Amino acid sequence: MEYNGGAVVAMVGKNCVAIACDKRLGVQAMTISTEFPKTFQATPKTYIGLPGLATDVQTLSEKFRFKVNMYRLKEEREIEPRTLAHLVSSTLYERRFGPWFVEPVIAGLDKENRPFICSTDLIGCINFAKDFVVSGTTSNQLYGMCESLWEPDLEPEDLFETISQSLMNAVDRDCLSGWGAQVTVITPDQVITRTLKSRQD
Amino acid sequence: MFSTYPGQVVVDHPVKVPIEHRFDPYVDNGGTLLSIAGEDFCVVAADTRQSEGYSINSRYVPKSVKLSDKTVISMGGCYADCLTLTKKIQQSMEWYHHAHGKTMSTAAVAQMLSIMLYQKRFFPFYSWCILGGLDEEGKGAVYTYDPVGSYERESCRCAGSASSLIQPFLDNQIYFKNQVSQKKTLTLDQVLRITKDSFTSATERDIYTGDYLELFVITSKGVEVQKMDLKKD
Numbered sequence: 389m390e391y392n393g394g395a396v397v398a399m400v401g402k403n404c405v406a407i408a409c410d411k412r413l414g415v416q417a418m419t420i421s422t423e424f425p426k427t428f429q430a431t432p433k434t435y436i437g438l439p440g441l442a443t444d445v446q447t448l449s450e451k452f453r454f455k456v457n458m459y460r461l462k463e464e465r466e467i468e469p470r471t472l473a474h475l476v477s478s479t480l481y482e483r484r485f486g487p488w489f490v491e492p493v494i495a496g497l498d499k500e501n502r503p504f505i506c507s508t509d510l511i512g513c514i515n516f517a518k519d520f521v522v523s524g525t526t527s528n529q530l531y532g533m534c535e536s537l538w539e540p541d542l543e544p545e546d547l548f549e550t551i552s553q554s555l556m557n558a559v560d561r562d563c564l565s566g567w568g569a570q571v572t573v574i575t576p577d578q579v580i581t582r583t584l585k586s587r588q589d
Numbered sequence: 590m591f592s593t594y595p596g597q598v599v600v601d602h603p604v605k606v607p608i609e610h611r612f613d614p615y616v617d618n619g620g621t622l623l624s625i626a627g628e629d630f631c632v633v634a635a636d637t638r639q640s641e642g643y644s645i646n647s648r649y650v651p652k653s654v655k656l657s658d659k660t661v662i663s664m665g666g667c668y669a670d671c672l673t674l675t676k677k678i679q680q681s682m683e684w685y686h687h688a689h690g691k692t693m694s695t696a697a698v699a700q701m702l703s704i705m706l707y708q709k710r711f712f713p714f715y716s717w718c719i720l721g722g723l724d725e726e727g728k729g730a731v732y733t734y735d736p737v738g739s740y741e742r743e744s745c746r747c748a749g750s751a752s753s754l755i756q757p758f759l760d761n762q763i764y765f766k767n768q769v770s771q772k773k774t775l776t777l778d779q780v781l782r783i784t785k786d787s788f789t790s791a792t793e794r795d796i797y798t799g800d801y802l803e804l805f806v807i808t809s810k811g812v813e814v815q816k817m818d819l820k821k822d
Contacts (some may be wrong), residue, residue: 529754531794532787532791533757535754536787536790555755555762557766560757560760579722
């Protein structure tokens with residue numbers, strides 16, 4: 389889990405959610421790419437963040453893209469975030485004794501535009517949180533930042549600032565994460581993804 | 590019978606073999622400490638929970654000790670080592686006072702502590718020390734140490750089990766990192782609020798931090814102690 393490095397955080401705001409990740413890809417101490425974001429769009433209003441072993445990040449993002457597309461073809465509607473969470477959980481538990489080395493984070497709005505976030509461990513145990521979820525090599529630092537900075541019912545602009553500050557200051561204390569950040573804010577009307585320039589070390 | 594490999598001897602009677610008895614000399618008693626230096630004050634804060642594994646030894650064992658009117662030391666890690674190290678420092682300070690007729694300055698204590706820690710380089714004190722106080726000019730000073738004596742003067746630092754949780758928050762609030770630069774100095778009230786917020790956040794997410802928070806505020810008037818409740822779960 390600490391081979392490639394990475395950090396993902398998601399937070400709940402007032403009728404909105406935000407998910408953010410760093411952009412570093414490394415091989416232990418050596419950074420080999422600074423364009424490796426770890427959040428992927430599952431549906432127009434749901435994003436999934438996948439920090440951990442990079443090969444598993446790529447494989448699982450493609451597996452989930454396939455499963456979400458099949459769900460859409462069969463059900464003729466988009467998958468709800470809560471259902472996606474259970475889909476991720478069972479996909480991970482299928483490999484209980486030879487797990488995928490990722491600890492996913494899911495953030496989205498359900499069909500009534502209610503915010504939803506959750507995270508799972510590498511074998512699929514879901515943590516349904518009401519405030520924020522963190523994952524990756526920087527999880528301790530992110531816990532400290534989010535616990536101090538988060539407050540309930542933040543508007544989208546304030547939520548963006550809060551999640552950005554939490555991620556940027558946390559990854560500055562972790563050598564395996566950083567090199568830029570990508571923040572996505574999901575509201576009922578629009579989804580805005582912003583790239584942040586942070587310390588490039 | 591059994592298949593043997595070269596060097597193996599098969600016997601039909603009990604054999605005396607030396608058994609290795611191991612003793613692990615270190616215990617982690619957990620806890621978190623932090624210190625912030627201001628313009629003319631210094632705040633040293635530590636929680637008071639002492640744990641061993643998943644058990645709590647005590648809810649109130651102070652981690653900080655007042656060394657003089659200008660200096661407070663706080664230590665986390667193995668409590669036994671911290672206790673002995675504190676005694677050594679206090680005794681050395683008393684010898685100094687008898688020899689020189691004055692109290693040791695914060696910078697002098699800082700260097701002495703570094704030397705004391707390095708003297709046990711090959712069987713270290715398992716203690717994470719933070720020394721807080723006022724320097725000779727009356728400005729706040731924080732000296733941080735690793736277990737073998739490497740030290741540096743800083744504006745703020747946290748150590749202990751929740752240090753990885755609190756340090757980025759301090760970077761953001763004290764050094765204004767990743768924020769539009771605001772070179773303003775912080776007042777004592779602001780620093781106390783940041784300290785209390787840090788500990789309440791750390792208590793939520795770290796199992797070794799909690800119970801009570803003891804704050805030592807060092808100003809030119811002396812050392813004032815405040816005690817605050819933290820979550821006890």
